[in-house]
Amino acid sequence: MDEPTLLPEPIPAAPVVEPPAPPDHAVEAATDAKPQGEPEPEEEPHRRRRKLVLLLLLILIALVGLFGLWYAIYRKPASEFLPTLTQQIPPHYLYSIYGATQPVGVAVTPDGSRVYVSESGGTSLVKVFDAKGAQLGVLKPPNDNKMHQPVYASIDPQTLEVYVTDRPTGSIYIYDASGKFVRSYTPADPIKNWQPIGMAFAPDGSLWVTDVSDPFHRVEQFDRQGALLRTIGTAGQLNFPNGVAVSAAGDLYVTDSNNGRLLVMDGQGRPLASIGRGTGEGMLGLPRGVAVDDAGRLYVVDTTGQTVHRYLTRPDGKPEPKFLDDLGSPGAGDGQFQYPNDVAVDTRGHVFIADRENNRVQVWGY
Amino acid sequence: MRRLALLLAGAAVWLLLAVPVFADNGPHHAGAGATPDSCAGCHRAHTGVGANLLNQSSETALCTSCHGDTSTGSSENVMGGVAYNGTTGALRGGGFTDAALDVTLANSVSGNPGGTAGIAVLGTALASNSKHLVDTSGTLWGNGALGTTGAGGAVTITCTSCHDPHGNGNYRILRSTPNVTGASGIVTIADAATHTYTTTDYWHPEDTNDAAYIANVSAWCSTCHTRYLAASGLIPERTTSTDAIFTYRHRTDGAGGPTDNLSYQSPQFTPTCVQCHVAHGSNAANVGPNSQAVPWPGTTTARATDSSLLRINDRGVCQKCHKR
Numbered sequence: 001m002d003e004p005t006l007l008p009e010p011i012p013a014a015p016v017v018e019p020p021a022p023p024d025h026a027v028e029a030a031t032d033a034k035p036q037g038e039p040e041p042e043e044e045p046h047r048r049r050r051k052l053v054l055l056l057l058l059i060l061i062a063l064v065g066l067f068g069l070w071y072a073i074y075r076k077p078a079s080e081f082l083p084t085l086t087q088q089i090p091p092h093y094l095y096s097i098y099g100a101t102q103p104v105g106v107a108v109t110p111d112g113s114r115v116y117v118s119e120s121g122g123t124s125l126v127k128v129f130d131a132k133g134a135q136l137g138v139l140k141p142p143n144d145n146k147m148h149q150p151v152y153a154s155i156d157p158q159t160l161e162v163y164v165t166d167r168p169t170g171s172i173y174i175y176d177a178s179g180k181f182v183r184s185y186t187p188a189d190p191i192k193n194w195q196p197i198g199m200a201f202a203p204d205g206s207l208w209v210t211d212v213s214d215p216f217h218r219v220e221q222f223d224r225q226g227a228l229l230r231t232i233g234t235a236g237q238l239n240f241p242n243g244v245a246v247s248a249a250g251d252l253y254v255t256d257s258n259n260g261r262l263l264v265m266d267g268q269g270r271p272l273a274s275i276g277r278g279t280g281e282g283m284l285g286l287p288r289g290v291a292v293d294d295a296g297r298l299y300v301v302d303t304t305g306q307t308v309h310r311y312l313t314r315p316d317g318k319p320e321p322k323f324l325d326d327l328g329s330p331g332a333g334d335g336q337f338q339y340p341n342d343v344a345v346d347t348r349g350h351v352f353i354a355d356r357e358n359n360r361v362q363v364w365g366y
Numbered sequence: 367m368r369r370l371a372l373l374l375a376g377a378a379v380w381l382l383l384a385v386p387v388f389a390d391n392g393p394h395h396a397g398a399g400a401t402p403d404s405c406a407g408c409h410r411a412h413t414g415v416g417a418n419l420l421n422q423s424s425e426t427a428l429c430t431s432c433h434g435d436t437s438t439g440s441s442e443n444v445m446g447g448v449a450y451n452g453t454t455g456a457l458r459g460g461g462f463t464d465a466a467l468d469v470t471l472a473n474s475v476s477g478n479p480g481g482t483a484g485i486a487v488l489g490t491a492l493a494s495n496s497k498h499l500v501d502t503s504g505t506l507w508g509n510g511a512l513g514t515t516g517a518g519g520a521v522t523i524t525c526t527s528c529h530d531p532h533g534n535g536n537y538r539i540l541r542s543t544p545n546v547t548g549a550s551g552i553v554t555i556a557d558a559a560t561h562t563y564t565t566t567d568y569w570h571p572e573d574t575n576d577a578a579y580i581a582n583v584s585a586w587c588s589t590c591h592t593r594y595l596a597a598s599g600l601i602p603e604r605t606t607s608t609d610a611i612f613t614y615r616h617r618t619d620g621a622g623g624p625t626d627n628l629s630y631q632s633p634q635f636t637p638t639c640v641q642c643h644v645a646h647g648s649n650a651a652n653v654g655p656n657s658q659a660v661p662w663p664g665t666t667t668a669r670a671t672d673s674s675l676l677r678i679n680d681r682g683v684c685q686k687c688h689k690r
Contacts (some may be wrong), residue, residue, distance in 0.1 A: 102434075102435075104436050104438070118436075120434055120435040120436045121435065124435060145489065145490070146489065146490065147446070147448065147489070147490050147491060149435050149436055149443075149446070150436075151436045151438060167436055167437065167438075167443075167450050168448060168450060170450075193451070195450065195451075197438055212438075212441075214451070240438065240439050240440070242438055242439075257438070257439060258392065258393060258407070258432075258439055260404070260406060260407055277404070277406050277407065278406055279406050283406070284406070285406045285407055285408075286407050286408075286431065286439070288438070303431050304406075304407060304408055304409075304428065304431065338427065339427050339428075339431055341431075356427075356431075357424070357427045
């Protein structure tokens with residue numbers, strides 16, 4: 001009944017780069033051509049001009065058409081522009097990406113064109129897929145003669161570099177957008193036996209990391225140079241913190257997995273709210289991957305709940321997320337999950353879910 | 367001022383919500399340690415698809431959510447056989463898909479069996495060649511009292527056949543009586559004060575804390591593999607058990623040291639099941655032809671060509687104790 005007041009802020013302008021503006025180009029070319037045409041004057045200047053105008057018009061129409069087509073294929077579905085509907089309409093299952101064995105982590109570029117999937121079985125590598133699910137390659141860890149096991153991947157929105165946490169070596173590997181290993185990320189002040197798991201980039205470019213190393217599990221914030229800015233959690237508080245996500249509003253969402261809760265904090269890491277463990281609606285069992293999309297919807301994977309919970313962030317400006325619904329049910333069919341582990345979103349209303357025991361990444365959409 | 371108050375209130379909420387982290391044992395807690403809502407970590411009330419409202423099709427998949435490769439809910443990857451605690455070490459039980467035992471017998475050619483030398487840990491785990499097959503039907507080798515016909519019944523075991531997921535205060539939450547048809551006897555192994563899951567030496571894997579485990583493990587394995595448990599024999603005539611298959615058996619009871627002059631090299635290592643075997647899986651292999659084709663009594667076919675969870679390739683374990 002009070003739904004209208006619960007609506008999110010208007011959807012921000014799509015952050016996707018506009019296509020190069022060909023109309024301007026065409027105009028330039030036309031004006032360039034004009035002086036050249038001048039040496040042969042008197043000959044029906046009106047018809048020539050009309051032809052030119054017609055040509056320009058045609059080009060414009062073609063461009064608009066092409067843009068429309070491009071838009072229809074790649075941008076948000078129309079329902080996403082009707083904010084009154086978005087909260088009521090749950091996303092639905094679209095298709096699955098196969099090819100990764102027991103995937104635990106998934107990351108996607110903002111435009112949805114590249115999907116990075118870390119597998120816990122099979123090759124134990126991060127596999128790269130295109131939006132349709134064709135495999136493009138793998139991310140190879142640096143050859144340092146050590147065991148490797150990727151956990152989660154995250155994409156730096158500023159550079160499109162891919163960050164991958166590696167459990168046995170306790171490090172973060174960075175790959176460029178083409179999949180080439182670039183460097184390892186290390187805290188500027190080395191942390192003994194660092195055990196990074198989940199990652200999220202804040203709007204200011206800093207990196208949040210969940211860390212399960214001794215002496216106590218915690219969440220750390222680093223600046224772009226790797227300097228430790230902040231540590232959340234003290235002895236006895238967090239128990240295998242797992243996923244982390246930052247909303248456009250700057251709020252921080254962390255799953256405290258073995259404590260079965262989701263913690264909501266402000267951008268400075270100060271606690272605002274939490275959702276606890278239980279079997280009631282929207283309550284958690286073993287929460288892991290989290291993601292917030294650009295419409296302010298929060299997705300929390302519940303591994304033993306065999307589902308993804310959907311919440312609305314900042315309802316009425318309040319920090320406690322409002323539960324909307326659950327995605328899917330337990331099982332092996334389309335849209336069903338067996339031990340899902342991670343979730344990622346693009347800016348086109350797609351939700352990617354690593355469905356571990358079904359050996360696939362499910363793609364849902366609005 | 368108002369904002370400050372709000373923040374403080376927020377902090378208080380969080381503190382109230384702070385759930386104690388158990389120093390060890392993770393979610394496996396009996397009695398006092400278990401909070402009612404901790405159950406939801408593994409059980410869901412209305413949406414269970416597995417038995418016992420486990421909301422899962424496979425119990426193993428539940429365990430590997432925390433103990434599988436990546437192990438984001440614990441530090442022990444029992445599949446890969448390694449611990450992710452940042453320190454060097456591999457899991458004592460080996461691993462179901464990979465294990466990191468240095469399975470070659472050092473110095474064996476020089477006639478100096480490495481009784482006191484260890485079995486090192488590899489930097490990179492290798493594929494396991496034998497394991498306790500979970501979720502697959504297998505023979506409960508040696509089950510039943512001496513004189514029972516056959517090698518043992520066909521059973522399917524899983525993680526919870528051996529471990530009690532709710533915690534029971536025993537060493538590694540091992541069930542006093544494993545949960546499988548045929549298991550008999552009650553063997554409760556007292557827990558150690560500190561839990562060290564890793565080792566850097568698979569020949570001396572345990573620490574002084576684990577005396578109760580070493581003293582009782584043979585009896586515990588034998589709740590399933592009943593007829594493998596054998597006490598000291600008599601020199602020079604060994605005693606026959608009269609069983610058709612398990613007629614003469616190497617001592618396995620773990621009690622006491624050497625009782626004779628069999629060039630026994632290492633008085634401190636008494637033969638227990640886990641002196642020769644690991645509990646989960648091993649990357650050892652039967653390299654030589656003799657080890658590969660050991661016929662099962664009464665048949666001409668080899669029982670298995672896999673490495674029987676042994677800690678060293680072929681029969682390297684024998685040479686760790688006997689200078690032959």
